[in-house]
Amino acid sequence: MEPDEKALVxxxxxxxxxxxxxxGYWRLVAREGILVTFDLAAQAGRRVGIRLDGTGxxxxxxxxxxxxxxxxxxxxxxxxxxxxxxxxxFNPDWSRHFGGAFYFPYDRRALDGHDPWxxxxxxxxxxIDKTVVDVLYLLREVVxxxxxxTLDPVAQEMAS
Amino acid sequence: MRxxxxxxxGKRVVEADESATLVDVTGAEAGVKIWAEDAAEPLxxxxxxxAIAAIxxxxxxxVHLGKGQITVTVTFGHETKxxxxxxxxxxxxxxxxxxxxxxxNIPAGDRDDLVLRLKGSTEPLDPDTHIGTLARKGDTLALDxxxxxxFAG
Numbered sequence: 507m508e509p510d511e512k513a514l515v516x517x518x519x520x521x522x523x524x525x526x527x528x529x530g531y532w533r534l535v536a537r538e539g540i541l542v543t544f545d546l547a548a549q550a551g552r553r554v555g556i557r558l559d560g561t562g563x564x565x566x567x568x569x570x571x572x573x574x575x576x577x578x579x580x581x582x583x584x585x586x587x588x589x590x591x592x593x594x595x596f597n598p599d600w601s602r603h604f605g606g607a608f609y610f611p612y613d614r615r616a617l618d619g620h621d622p623w624x625x626x627x628x629x630x631x632x633x634i635d636k637t638v639v640d641v642l643y644l645l646r647e648v649v650x651x652x653x654x655x656t657l658d659p660v661a662q663e664m665a666s
Numbered sequence: 667m668r669x670x671x672x673x674x675x676g677k678r679v680v681e682a683d684e685s686a687t688l689v690d691v692t693g694a695e696a697g698v699k700i701w702a703e704d705a706a707e708p709l710x711x712x713x714x715x716x717a718i719a720a721i722x723x724x725x726x727x728x729v730h731l732g733k734g735q736i737t738v739t740v741t742f743g744h745e746t747k748x749x750x751x752x753x754x755x756x757x758x759x760x761x762x763x764x765x766x767x768x769x770x771n772i773p774a775g776d777r778d779d780l781v782l783r784l785k786g787s788t789e790p791l792d793p794d795t796h797i798g799t800l801a802r803k804g805d806t807l808a809l810d811x812x813x814x815x816x817f818a819g
Contacts, residue, residue, distance in 0.1 A: 521679050522792070525670055528726045529794050549778065590779055591814055610817045620819065627815045629788035643792060647814055651778045 511540050514560040517637040518542070532642050535575055544642065545575055548649040554587060556645060558638065567614040567632040568641060571606030572596060580606055590651025610648070612641045667715055670703075670728040672754060672796040674803050677728075684716040691715060694731050701754035703728035703796070706735070708752070730754030732798040734805060740764045741785065742811040753798025757782055757791045764811050781814045 535543040540560040545553045557573040572581035583598045607615035611623045611630045682691040688700045699708035702718045718727045732753030739748045765777040785808035801807040
Protein backbone atom coordinates (compact mmCIF):
# COMPACT_ATOMS: atom_id res chain seq x y z
CA MET A 507 0.00 0.00 0.00
CA GLU A 508 1.36 3.42 -0.98
CA PRO A 509 1.90 6.00 1.80
CA ASP A 510 -1.02 8.18 0.68
CA GLU A 511 -3.45 5.26 0.71
CA LYS A 512 -2.08 4.04 4.05
CA ALA A 513 -2.56 7.47 5.64
CA LEU A 514 -6.05 7.72 4.20
CA VAL A 515 -7.03 4.29 5.51
CA UNK A 516 -5.71 5.19 8.96
CA UNK A 517 -7.77 8.37 9.06
CA UNK A 518 -10.88 6.51 7.89
CA UNK A 519 -10.43 4.29 10.95
CA UNK A 520 -9.93 7.19 13.38
CA UNK A 521 -12.25 7.82 16.32
CA UNK A 522 -13.08 11.22 14.84
CA UNK A 523 -14.20 9.69 11.52
CA UNK A 524 -16.17 6.91 13.22
CA UNK A 525 -17.91 9.38 15.52
CA UNK A 526 -19.05 11.46 12.55
CA UNK A 527 -20.36 8.34 10.82
CA UNK A 528 -22.10 7.13 13.98
CA UNK A 529 -23.79 10.50 14.38
CA GLY A 530 -25.14 10.14 10.86
CA TYR A 531 -23.13 13.02 9.41
CA TRP A 532 -21.72 10.83 6.63
CA ARG A 533 -21.44 7.28 5.35
CA LEU A 534 -18.45 5.62 3.72
CA VAL A 535 -19.85 4.13 0.51
CA ALA A 536 -16.79 2.66 -1.16
CA ARG A 537 -13.01 2.91 -1.38
CA GLU A 538 -10.80 1.93 -4.28
CA GLY A 539 -7.21 2.77 -3.36
CA ILE A 540 -7.06 6.52 -2.85
CA LEU A 541 -10.53 7.10 -4.34
CA VAL A 542 -13.20 7.24 -1.64
CA THR A 543 -16.93 7.75 -2.05
CA PHE A 544 -19.12 9.11 0.75
CA ASP A 545 -22.61 10.34 1.14
CA LEU A 546 -23.25 13.30 3.39
CA ALA A 547 -26.36 14.28 5.28
CA ALA A 548 -27.79 17.59 4.08
CA GLN A 549 -30.98 19.22 5.31
CA ALA A 550 -34.50 17.81 5.09
CA GLY A 551 -33.26 14.23 4.75
CA ARG A 552 -31.37 14.93 1.55
CA ARG A 553 -28.11 13.12 0.88
CA VAL A 554 -25.19 14.38 -1.20
CA GLY A 555 -22.72 11.97 -2.76
CA ILE A 556 -19.09 13.00 -3.05
CA ARG A 557 -15.91 11.34 -4.24
CA LEU A 558 -12.45 12.29 -2.99
CA ASP A 559 -9.11 11.56 -4.65
CA GLY A 560 -6.42 11.35 -1.99
CA THR A 561 -3.36 11.23 -4.25
CA GLY A 562 -0.43 12.53 -2.19
CA UNK A 563 -2.53 12.64 1.00
CA UNK A 564 -2.02 14.14 3.52
CA UNK A 565 0.94 16.11 2.13
CA UNK A 566 -1.45 17.75 -0.29
CA UNK A 567 -5.16 18.30 0.03
CA UNK A 568 -7.52 15.85 -1.68
CA UNK A 569 -9.52 16.90 -4.68
CA UNK A 570 -13.13 15.94 -5.05
CA UNK A 571 -16.30 16.02 -7.06
CA UNK A 572 -20.00 15.53 -6.54
CA UNK A 573 -20.94 11.94 -7.14
CA UNK A 574 -24.08 9.99 -7.95
CA UNK A 575 -24.12 7.03 -5.57
CA UNK A 576 -26.79 5.31 -7.65
CA UNK A 577 -24.95 5.62 -10.98
CA UNK A 578 -21.42 5.48 -9.50
CA UNK A 579 -20.58 8.40 -11.75
CA UNK A 580 -20.13 12.17 -11.51
CA UNK A 581 -23.34 13.91 -10.50
CA UNK A 582 -24.94 15.74 -13.46
CA UNK A 583 -24.62 19.51 -13.10
CA UNK A 584 -28.38 20.07 -13.02
CA UNK A 585 -28.47 18.06 -9.79
CA UNK A 586 -25.68 19.97 -8.02
CA UNK A 587 -26.56 21.58 -4.66
CA UNK A 588 -27.57 25.22 -4.98
CA UNK A 589 -28.22 28.06 -2.58
CA UNK A 590 -26.28 29.34 0.42
CA UNK A 591 -22.57 28.56 0.40
CA UNK A 592 -23.19 25.56 -1.85
CA UNK A 593 -23.48 27.77 -4.93
CA UNK A 594 -19.93 29.00 -4.36
CA UNK A 595 -18.28 25.69 -3.54
CA PHE A 596 -20.16 23.72 -6.22
CA ASN A 597 -19.77 26.21 -9.04
CA PRO A 598 -20.21 24.52 -12.44
CA ASP A 599 -18.80 27.49 -14.38
CA TRP A 600 -15.48 27.02 -12.59
CA SER A 601 -15.56 23.34 -11.62
CA ARG A 602 -16.18 21.93 -15.10
CA HIS A 603 -12.69 23.14 -16.06
CA PHE A 604 -11.12 21.35 -13.07
CA GLY A 605 -12.68 17.91 -13.09
CA GLY A 606 -15.60 18.96 -10.93
CA ALA A 607 -13.34 20.15 -8.09
CA PHE A 608 -14.76 21.95 -5.06
CA TYR A 609 -14.11 25.69 -4.94
CA PHE A 610 -12.70 25.74 -1.42
CA PRO A 611 -9.30 25.53 0.32
CA TYR A 612 -9.49 21.80 1.05
CA ASP A 613 -9.35 20.94 -2.68
CA ARG A 614 -5.87 20.91 -4.17
CA ARG A 615 -7.09 21.97 -7.61
CA ALA A 616 -8.87 24.99 -6.15
CA LEU A 617 -5.87 25.93 -4.01
CA ASP A 618 -3.76 26.41 -7.13
CA GLY A 619 -3.85 30.16 -7.79
CA HIS A 620 -5.73 31.04 -4.60
CA ASP A 621 -2.87 31.85 -2.23
CA PRO A 622 -4.88 34.71 -0.61
CA TRP A 623 -7.27 32.11 0.84
CA UNK A 624 -4.62 31.23 3.42
CA UNK A 625 -4.79 34.69 4.99
CA UNK A 626 -8.50 35.22 4.34
CA UNK A 627 -9.51 31.88 5.86
CA UNK A 628 -6.84 30.92 8.44
CA UNK A 629 -9.16 28.33 9.96
CA UNK A 630 -9.24 26.42 6.69
CA UNK A 631 -5.62 26.17 5.64
CA UNK A 632 -4.62 22.68 4.51
CA UNK A 633 -1.63 21.29 6.43
CA ILE A 634 -0.17 17.90 7.25
CA ASP A 635 -2.33 17.92 10.41
CA LYS A 636 -5.59 18.12 8.47
CA THR A 637 -7.40 14.93 7.60
CA VAL A 638 -10.20 13.67 5.40
CA VAL A 639 -12.47 14.32 8.40
CA ASP A 640 -11.81 18.07 8.13
CA VAL A 641 -12.81 17.90 4.46
CA LEU A 642 -16.01 16.04 5.32
CA TYR A 643 -16.95 18.47 8.09
CA LEU A 644 -16.46 21.47 5.80
CA LEU A 645 -18.46 19.80 3.03
CA ARG A 646 -21.20 18.96 5.53
CA GLU A 647 -21.30 22.60 6.63
CA VAL A 648 -21.64 23.66 2.99
CA VAL A 649 -24.27 21.15 1.85
CA UNK A 650 -26.44 22.03 4.84
CA UNK A 651 -26.79 25.56 3.44
CA UNK A 652 -28.09 24.27 0.09
CA UNK A 653 -31.73 24.93 -0.67
CA UNK A 654 -32.05 22.82 -3.78
CA UNK A 655 -32.45 20.78 -5.80
CA THR A 656 -33.40 17.42 -4.30
CA LEU A 657 -30.14 15.63 -4.84
CA ASP A 658 -29.60 12.16 -6.14
CA PRO A 659 -33.08 10.87 -5.25
CA VAL A 660 -32.09 7.24 -5.77
CA ALA A 661 -29.29 7.50 -3.24
CA GLN A 662 -31.66 9.34 -0.91
CA GLU A 663 -34.09 6.43 -1.12
CA MET A 664 -31.29 3.92 -0.53
CA ALA A 665 -30.12 5.81 2.55
CA SER A 666 -33.55 6.12 4.14
CA MET B 667 -22.46 -1.52 22.34
CA ARG B 668 -19.88 0.96 21.14
CA UNK B 669 -19.56 3.88 23.56
CA UNK B 670 -17.74 7.15 22.93
CA UNK B 671 -16.29 8.36 26.21
CA UNK B 672 -15.64 12.11 26.17
CA UNK B 673 -13.85 14.13 28.85
CA UNK B 674 -11.89 17.35 29.18
CA UNK B 675 -9.08 15.91 27.04
CA GLY B 676 -11.03 14.53 24.08
CA LYS B 677 -12.79 11.28 23.25
CA ARG B 678 -12.07 7.55 23.00
CA VAL B 679 -14.09 4.47 22.13
CA VAL B 680 -14.86 1.43 24.28
CA GLU B 681 -16.98 -1.65 23.66
CA ALA B 682 -19.25 -2.79 26.49
CA ASP B 683 -22.10 -5.14 27.35
CA GLU B 684 -25.40 -3.55 28.32
CA SER B 685 -25.19 -5.05 31.82
CA ALA B 686 -21.87 -3.39 32.61
CA THR B 687 -21.86 -0.33 34.86
CA LEU B 688 -20.79 2.93 33.25
CA VAL B 689 -18.32 3.54 36.07
CA ASP B 690 -16.51 0.32 35.17
CA VAL B 691 -16.74 0.92 31.43
CA THR B 692 -15.51 4.50 31.52
CA GLY B 693 -13.10 4.25 34.44
CA ALA B 694 -14.68 7.37 35.96
CA GLU B 695 -12.85 8.47 39.10
CA ALA B 696 -14.53 9.39 42.38
CA GLY B 697 -16.26 12.77 42.22
CA VAL B 698 -16.66 12.62 38.46
CA LYS B 699 -20.22 12.36 37.13
CA ILE B 700 -21.27 10.54 33.99
CA TRP B 701 -23.53 12.43 31.59
CA ALA B 702 -25.35 11.01 28.60
CA GLU B 703 -24.73 12.97 25.39
CA ASP B 704 -26.87 16.14 25.25
CA ALA B 705 -28.35 15.47 28.71
CA ALA B 706 -28.93 18.30 31.20
CA GLU B 707 -28.50 16.10 34.27
CA PRO B 708 -25.98 13.37 35.16
CA LEU B 709 -26.83 9.68 35.18
CA UNK B 710 -27.27 7.77 38.44
CA UNK B 711 -23.99 6.65 39.98
CA UNK B 712 -24.86 2.98 39.47
CA UNK B 713 -26.24 3.37 35.94
CA UNK B 714 -25.50 0.61 33.46
CA UNK B 715 -24.82 0.80 29.74
CA UNK B 716 -28.47 -0.10 29.17
CA ALA B 717 -29.48 3.22 30.79
CA ILE B 718 -28.06 5.38 28.02
CA ALA B 719 -29.96 5.95 24.84
CA ALA B 720 -28.38 4.88 21.59
CA ILE B 721 -27.55 7.44 18.90
CA UNK B 722 -30.38 7.04 16.41
CA UNK B 723 -30.95 3.39 15.55
CA UNK B 724 -27.30 2.45 15.93
CA UNK B 725 -25.83 0.28 18.65
CA UNK B 726 -23.74 3.23 19.69
CA UNK B 727 -23.92 5.80 22.49
CA UNK B 728 -21.84 8.63 23.91
CA VAL B 729 -21.20 9.83 27.45
CA HIS B 730 -19.17 12.58 29.07
CA LEU B 731 -17.13 12.44 32.26
CA GLY B 732 -17.44 15.79 33.99
CA LYS B 733 -18.24 17.54 37.22
CA GLY B 734 -21.11 19.90 36.51
CA GLN B 735 -23.00 22.00 34.01
CA ILE B 736 -21.18 24.43 31.73
CA THR B 737 -22.39 28.00 31.34
CA VAL B 738 -22.09 28.84 27.65
CA THR B 739 -21.98 32.46 26.51
CA VAL B 740 -22.51 33.09 22.81
CA THR B 741 -21.80 36.42 21.13
CA PHE B 742 -23.56 37.31 17.88
CA GLY B 743 -22.64 40.76 16.59
CA HIS B 744 -22.90 43.04 19.62
CA GLU B 745 -25.38 40.84 21.48
CA THR B 746 -24.60 38.12 24.01
CA LYS B 747 -26.74 35.33 25.44
CA UNK B 748 -25.97 32.67 28.05
CA UNK B 749 -27.39 29.27 28.92
CA UNK B 750 -26.30 26.30 31.03
CA UNK B 751 -25.89 22.86 29.48
CA UNK B 752 -24.62 19.47 30.59
CA UNK B 753 -20.93 18.97 29.71
CA UNK B 754 -21.89 16.21 27.25
CA UNK B 755 -23.85 18.62 25.08
CA UNK B 756 -22.70 18.58 21.45
CA UNK B 757 -21.68 21.85 19.81
CA UNK B 758 -24.44 21.08 17.26
CA UNK B 759 -27.06 21.28 20.01
CA UNK B 760 -25.67 24.56 21.30
CA UNK B 761 -25.87 25.88 17.72
CA UNK B 762 -29.53 24.86 17.58
CA UNK B 763 -30.15 26.77 20.82
CA UNK B 764 -28.14 29.83 19.73
CA UNK B 765 -29.96 30.19 16.41
CA UNK B 766 -33.36 29.16 17.78
CA UNK B 767 -36.17 30.96 19.57
CA UNK B 768 -34.45 30.86 22.98
CA UNK B 769 -31.23 32.17 21.49
CA UNK B 770 -30.90 34.85 18.84
CA ASN B 771 -34.06 33.76 17.01
CA ILE B 772 -32.42 33.72 13.58
CA PRO B 773 -34.89 33.35 10.67
CA ALA B 774 -35.06 29.70 9.59
CA GLY B 775 -33.61 30.36 6.13
CA ASP B 776 -30.51 32.03 7.59
CA ARG B 777 -29.70 29.60 10.41
CA ASP B 778 -27.74 27.11 8.31
CA ASP B 779 -25.28 29.79 7.22
CA LEU B 780 -24.12 30.29 10.82
CA VAL B 781 -21.47 28.37 12.74
CA LEU B 782 -19.97 28.45 16.22
CA ARG B 783 -16.32 29.16 16.93
CA LEU B 784 -14.38 29.54 20.17
CA LYS B 785 -14.44 33.23 21.04
CA GLY B 786 -11.91 35.09 18.91
CA SER B 787 -10.91 31.96 16.98
CA THR B 788 -11.32 31.09 13.31
CA GLU B 789 -10.77 27.35 13.79
CA PRO B 790 -13.81 25.20 12.99
CA LEU B 791 -15.41 23.10 15.72
CA ASP B 792 -16.53 19.54 15.06
CA PRO B 793 -20.31 19.43 15.58
CA ASP B 794 -20.08 16.32 17.75
CA THR B 795 -17.53 17.89 20.11
CA HIS B 796 -18.79 18.08 23.70
CA ILE B 797 -18.74 21.49 25.33
CA GLY B 798 -17.13 19.90 28.40
CA THR B 799 -14.12 19.11 26.23
CA LEU B 800 -13.93 22.68 24.92
CA ALA B 801 -14.27 24.10 28.46
CA ARG B 802 -11.42 21.84 29.61
CA LYS B 803 -11.63 21.76 33.40
CA GLY B 804 -13.60 25.00 33.69
CA ASP B 805 -17.33 25.56 34.01
CA THR B 806 -17.72 28.32 31.43
CA LEU B 807 -17.32 28.49 27.67
CA ALA B 808 -17.33 31.55 25.41
CA LEU B 809 -18.32 31.14 21.76
CA ASP B 810 -18.94 33.36 18.75
CA UNK B 811 -21.85 32.81 16.36
CA UNK B 812 -20.58 33.84 12.94
CA UNK B 813 -21.31 33.24 9.26
CA UNK B 814 -19.45 30.26 7.78
CA UNK B 815 -16.46 31.08 5.59
CA UNK B 816 -17.33 32.10 2.04
CA PHE B 817 -14.63 31.29 -0.49
CA ALA B 818 -14.36 33.85 -3.27
CA GLY B 819 -11.70 35.48 -5.41
